[in-house]
Amino acid sequence: MEVRARAPGKIILAGEHAVVHGCTAVAASIDLYTYTSLRFPTPSDNDDTLKLQLKDIGLEFSWPVVRIKELLPEMDIHAISSPSSCSFEAINALASLVEEQNIPEANIGLASGVSAFLWLYTSIHGYKPAKAIVTSELPLGAGLGSSAAFCVALSAALLAVSDFVKLEFSHQGWQIFGDSELELVNKWAFEGEKIIHGKPSGIDNTVSTYGNMIKFKSGDLTCIKTNMPLKMLITNTKVGRNTKALVASVSERTMRHSNAMSSVFNAVDSISNELATIIQSPVSDDLAITEKEEKLGELMEMNQGLLQCMGVSHASIETVIRTTLKYKLSTKLTGAGGGGCVLTLLPTLLSGAVVDKVIAELESCGFQCFIAGIGGRGLEISFSGSS
Numbered sequence: 231m232e233v234r235a236r237a238p239g240k241i242i243l244a245g246e247h248a249v250v251h252g253c254t255a256v257a258a259s260i261d262l263y264t265y266t267s268l269r270f271p272t273p274s275d276n277d278d279t280l281k282l283q284l285k286d287i288g289l290e291f292s293w294p295v296v297r298i299k300e301l302l303p304e305m306d307i308h309a310i311s312s313p314s315s316c317s318f319e320a321i322n323a324l325a326s327l328v329e330e331q332n333i334p335e336a337n338i339g340l341a342s343g344v345s346a347f348l349w350l351y352t353s354i355h356g357y358k359p360a361k362a363i364v365t366s367e368l369p370l371g372a373g374l375g376s377s378a379a380f381c382v383a384l385s386a387a388l389l390a391v392s393d394f395v396k397l398e399f400s401h402q403g404w405q406i407f408g409d410s411e412l413e414l415v416n417k418w419a420f421e422g423e424k425i426i427h428g429k430p431s432g433i434d435n436t437v438s439t440y441g442n443m444i445k446f447k448s449g450d451l452t453c454i455k456t457n458m459p460l461k462m463l464i465t466n467t468k469v470g471r472n473t474k475a476l477v478a479s480v481s482e483r484t485m486r487h488s489n490a491m492s493s494v495f496n497a498v499d500s501i502s503n504e505l506a507t508i509i510q511s512p513v514s515d516d517l518a519i520t521e522k523e524e525k526l527g528e529l530m531e532m533n534q535g536l537l538q539c540m541g542v543s544h545a546s547i548e549t550v551i552r553t554t555l556k557y558k559l560s561t562k563l564t565g566a567g568g569g570g571c572v573l574t575l576l577p578t579l580l581s582g583a584v585v586d587k588v589i590a591e592l593e594s595c596g597f598q599c600f601i602a603g604i605g606g607r608g609l610e611i612s613f614s615g616s617s
């Protein structure tokens with residue numbers, strides 16, 4: 231039997247970074263997914279390895295399970311229901327197991343993802359041989375939450391066939407988990423995110439697990455019901471960056487200027503709350519929508535200014551902002567910044583011709599533009615083959 235899971239990426243409409251420091255943020259899932267499949271070999275396969283294939287990247291990693299046993303301490307399988315953090319010793323052991331795979335220098339960013347895989351796998355299935363295959367529609371390391379989607383899809387596939395979660399599975403395509411399973415997936419995915427991000431807020435794994443649009447503060451989520459159409463242009467600057475390093479740099483700035491940064495974070499908190507209120511308030515007509523869009527655009531610009539104060543903007547992001555401003559459109563970075571993806575609010579009454587012009591101008595700078603569906607599905611799983 232094979233289990234598959236898919237988990238969406240996300241955009242953050244307001245509050246990235248500040249959310250790591252306990253402030254409110256607003257995020258929505260997008261209709262781009264990371265897929266994982268998991269299969270255990272049969273005895274006749276005579277295969278005693280754990281394999282991870284990153285299909286679209288064209289890389290495959292393989293560890294004899296005895297090698298994993300040598301380096302990683304025995305997991306307490308009863309701890310599946312209460313995920314625990316990876317110890318310092320385990321982090322080092324994972325790093326050794328990953329190092330032995332000689333990841334090409336050009337893909338070295340994947341090392342933390344591979345460590346997270348090994349940690350999640352061995353925590354849930356111990357030293358059992360298996361093959362996991364991962365593919366993703368998300369750009370990796372671009373602010374759209376690929377790390378969280380990876381951890382959520384992986385945790386879900388692993389838990390779906392664990393002794394702990396006994397699922398009534400049907401063979402009818404994508405299904406959703408119950409509330410308690412979703413909660414457990416989200417907790418495990420958060421542990422995986424810690425390995426990749428260092429100090430995640432948990433917003434990315436939460437929105438990837440539950441989908442929709444959410445308001446998130448200190449681990450608590452509130453579902454936001456949107457009362458207006460919301461269209462965002464996503465521009466990938468294609469400038470590579472690393473969330474862990476950016477989150478750490480904001481924390482360092484916070485240590486240096488704690489009062490000033492706490493004012494910056496408080497301002498972001500107010501922006502996120504106001505943005506959520508606007509999105510949820512009822513609309514009567516086109517004029518009301520236009521007014522709301524103007525307010526949202528202004529809040530996005532204010533949030534971008536504060537992200538710049540935190541030191542996470544980038545010349546490429548500023549280029550997108552300048553370009554879209556020529557068309558009176560509001561833009562902010564999304565995710566950790568430092569490059570990666572940028573959001574531009576596309577008002578309902580904006581003509582298709584103008585949108586095409588903006589996209590053409592941005593793409594002429596070497597950026598890549600797309601419009602994704604926002605606030606849709608969260609995690610889903612499916613089974614195939616005989617059990």
Ligand SMILES: Nc1ncnc2c1ncn2[C@@H]1O[C@H](COP(=O)(O)OP(=O)(O)O)[C@@H](O)[C@H]1O
Binds near residue numbers: 339343472
């Ligand atoms: N499909 C994947 N396969 C393996 N690792 C992944 C995958 N998706 C994400 N990752 C891991 O997450 C890292 C990117 O995460 P991050 O820097 O947080 O950016 P983002 O989450 O915005 O894409 C990658 O460098 C890799 O380690």
Ligand SMILES: C[C@@](O)(CCOP(=O)(O)O)CC(=O)O
Binds near residue numbers: 473
């Ligand atoms: C910067 C931050 O707020 C979002 C990071 O998102 P991404 O990994 O860049 O997609 C960090 C976090 O909330 O964990």
Ligand SMILES: [Mg+2]
Binds near residue numbers: 376377378427434473
């Ligand atoms: Mg991430």
